[in-house]
Amino acid sequence: xxxxxxxxxxxxxxGIQAVKGVDFxxxxxxxxxxxxxxxxxxxxxLKTLIGMVKKSGGSVTFDGKDASTIPSHDFVRHGLAxxxxxxxxxxxxxxxxxxxxxxxxxxxxxQILVEMERVYGLFPRLKERYKQLAGTLSxxxxxxxxxxxxxxxxxxxxxxxxxxxxxxxxIVQKIFEIVRMVAAEGVTMLLVEQNAKxxxxxxxxxxxxxxxxxxxTGNAQDLLADERVRNAYLGD
Amino acid sequence: xxxETNKKVGIFLACAVVLAVxxxxxxxxxxxxxxxxxxxxxxxxxxxxxxNIVVGFAGLLDLGFIAFYAxxxxxxxxxxxxxxxxxxxxxxxxxxxxxxxACFGLLLGAPVLRLKGDYLAIVTMGFGEIIRIFMNNLNAxxxxxxxxxxxxLIDPIHVAGVSLGSTIEIAGISFHNVYLYYYxxxxxxxxxxxxxxxxxxxxxxxxxxxxxxxxxAAAAMGINIRNIKLLAFSLGALSGGVAGGLFASFQGFISPxxxxxxxxxxxxxxxxxxxxxxxxxxVLGAVTLxxxxxxxxxxxxxxxxxxxxxxxxxxxxxxxxxxxxxxVVMMLVRPAGMWPSRRRKAEFRDDKVAADSAQxx
Numbered sequence: 001x002x003x004x005x006x007x008x009x010x011x012x013x014x015g016i017q018a019v020k021g022v023d024f025x026x027x028x029x030x031x032x033x034x035x036x037x038x039x040x041x042x043x044x045x046l047k048t049l050i051g052m053v054k055k056s057g058g059s060v061t062f063d064g065k066d067a068s069t070i071p072s073h074d075f076v077r078h079g080l081a082x083x084x085x086x087x088x089x090x091x092x093x094x095x096x097x098x099x100x101x102x103x104x105x106x107x108x109x110x111q112i113l114v115e116m117e118r119v120y121g122l123f124p125r126l127k128e129r130y131k132q133l134a135g136t137l138s139x140x141x142x143x144x145x146x147x148x149x150x151x152x153x154x155x156x157x158x159x160x161x162x163x164x165x166x167x168x169x170x171i172v173q174k175i176f177e178i179v180r181m182v183a184a185e186g187v188t189m190l191l192v193e194q195n196a197k198x199x200x201x202x203x204x205x206x207x208x209x210x211x212x213x214x215x216x217t218g219n220a221q222d223l224l225a226d227e228r229v230r231n232a233y234l235g236d
Numbered sequence: 237x238x239x240e241t242n243k244k245v246g247i248f249l250a251c252a253v254v255l256a257v258x259x260x261x262x263x264x265x266x267x268x269x270x271x272x273x274x275x276x277x278x279x280x281x282x283x284x285x286x287x288n289i290v291v292g293f294a295g296l297l298d299l300g301f302i303a304f305y306a307x308x309x310x311x312x313x314x315x316x317x318x319x320x321x322x323x324x325x326x327x328x329x330x331x332x333x334x335x336x337x338a339c340f341g342l343l344l345g346a347p348v349l350r351l352k353g354d355y356l357a358i359v360t361m362g363f364g365e366i367i368r369i370f371m372n373n374l375n376a377x378x379x380x381x382x383x384x385x386x387x388x389l390i391d392p393i394h395v396a397g398v399s400l401g402s403t404i405e406i407a408g409i410s411f412h413n414v415y416l417y418y419y420x421x422x423x424x425x426x427x428x429x430x431x432x433x434x435x436x437x438x439x440x441x442x443x444x445x446x447x448x449x450x451x452x453a454a455a456a457m458g459i460n461i462r463n464i465k466l467l468a469f470s471l472g473a474l475s476g477g478v479a480g481g482l483f484a485s486f487q488g489f490i491s492p493x494x495x496x497x498x499x500x501x502x503x504x505x506x507x508x509x510x511x512x513x514x515x516x517x518x519v520l521g522a523v524t525l526x527x528x529x530x531x532x533x534x535x536x537x538x539x540x541x542x543x544x545x546x547x548x549x550x551x552x553x554x555x556x557x558x559x560x561x562x563x564v565v566m567m568l569v570r571p572a573g574m575w576p577s578r579r580r581k582a583e584f585r586d587d588k589v590a591a592d593s594a595q596x597x
Contacts, residue, residue, distance in 0.1 A: 076458030
């Protein structure tokens with residue numbers, strides 16, 4: 001059984017069909033990417049997974065449970081965490097407090113402290129600035145906070161929405177390195193990206209989304225080599 | 237021990253000594269009526285700290301906070317006065333009043349969960365008025381609250397068989413009742429302050445800040461928005477209820493008049509003027525807003541008599557006028573409050589930057 005199984009998912013905003021029946025699945029331990037142009041429905045699909053947007057048809061099964069029965073604030077407890085687009089960090093909390101927010105639903109204090117240290121190991125920059133208000137950090141550092149926070153919620157599946165958005169190319173490289181590092185720790189991830197090349201390079205499998213539909217799927221290496229993907233998304 | 241902790245211990249000890257001898261200094265210099273004002277200042281500190289949980293921590297604008305004070309006061313008044321002939325001890329009535337106030341907090345919180353900002357303020361204001369009007373009219377057909385006449389002859393608090401309402405003598409020093417209440421209020425204020433600090437730096441405190449900033453992201457962290465809001469309302473109400481019970485026994489008389497809208501506004505002003513969400517700031521705000529109007533009362537009359545030889549403006553009017561003016565000036569000069577927290581300062585800085593860039597566009 002797949003960790004996440006999405007069947008014929010449909011979402012409509014008013015009269016407009018943003019997602020027109022998509023199917024995909026994610027197995028435990030995988031890093032899967034969903035690529036596509038702006039407005040293809042990628043973010044909408046993600047938001048539907050955690051109940052932020054109501055679906056109009058189809059089914060989402062997470063870890064054997066029907067996801068539509070889980071209330072919004074309970075997704076974290078069920079092991080589904082998301083790093084939203086624009087990062088969604090709390091600017092008026094310190095870096096440390098932001099990270100602790102990730103562990104909000106957990107009560108194993110000693111273990112949380114151990115994992116905090118691990119997150120600081122991944123992002124030494126955050127350790128230097130742990131007392132600083134998160135709103136005063138640079139974009140890349142804020143992305144690190146968002147990732148660290150998501151790791152601390154110890155998710156079964158981590159959803160990453162456009163982690164490279166609005167960041168300088170050198171920081172983007174760094175972020176993808178981090179994605180690779182987190183994946184190496186055994187965290188299952190669904191990565192939604194416009195930067196198709198980098199996303200496919202770190203992923204095992206990929207889905208290509210176009211105007212609300214999945215048009216292609218396969219091994220990340222094969223997609224990278226595919227003529228149509230190269231033309232449409234890699235700018236070759 | 238580092239120098240830093242040494243300094244902290246020093247400050248702590250100095251504060252403790254000052255607070256311990258304060259009533260004697262104030263009483264010796266200005267008379268017992270001023271000790272009474274200090275007692276009231278402590279009550280207001282408790283109230284302001286309670287409201288600070290709701291407004292400062294959770295960011296929910298509450299204009300009916302005085303209702304919880306009223307619930308606490310009436311619980312005490314009804315259960316230890318000749319009105320019903322019931323005389324329960326304070327260690328039952330005060331916790332009961334606090335608990336009842338917390339229940340009223342839930343009662344208010346539940347229907348306003350979806351409201352924010354101005355709308356929330358209006359509904360809470362209505363709630364405060366409803367409680368007051370109930371107290372005013374619950375004297376018929378069955379006389380429960382004795383209506384506008386209020387409840388009289390409320391029992392003073394008895395600790396270990398000693399009534400705090402009388403003057404007692406220990407080791408040759410006589411303690412007037414305002415001194416005795418001072419120490420009781422001080423003790424409870426310290427408890428409320430500690431509770432506030434513990435909450436602020438807890439998981440719940442962080443959840444409140446997160447909620448204030450971005451409720452969608454907060455829910456995505458696994459925070460149950462409904463419960464965390466209700467918790468803010470009921471914990472805030474709890475300390476309001478305690479203060480209410482103390483007020484009833486201290487004053488010996490309560491009537492609906494004491495729980496009007498202006499009182500709610502005054503407490504909110506203490507929180508905002510002091511520095512929302514910052515406990516030392518809120519304490520400072522409460523003390524200032526209690527003491528300053530009283531000082532003005534004593535100063536304005538004689539000042540006019542000495543300079544002009546007659547009263548030009550009625551001191552009572554002049555007092556409120558100056559007081560209002562002082563509030564306006566304060567908000568213009570220090571909009572984040574007299575003693576704001578680092579977080580609050582950052583918020584004001586952000587707003588200013590946003591406003592500046594909006595002007596440029």
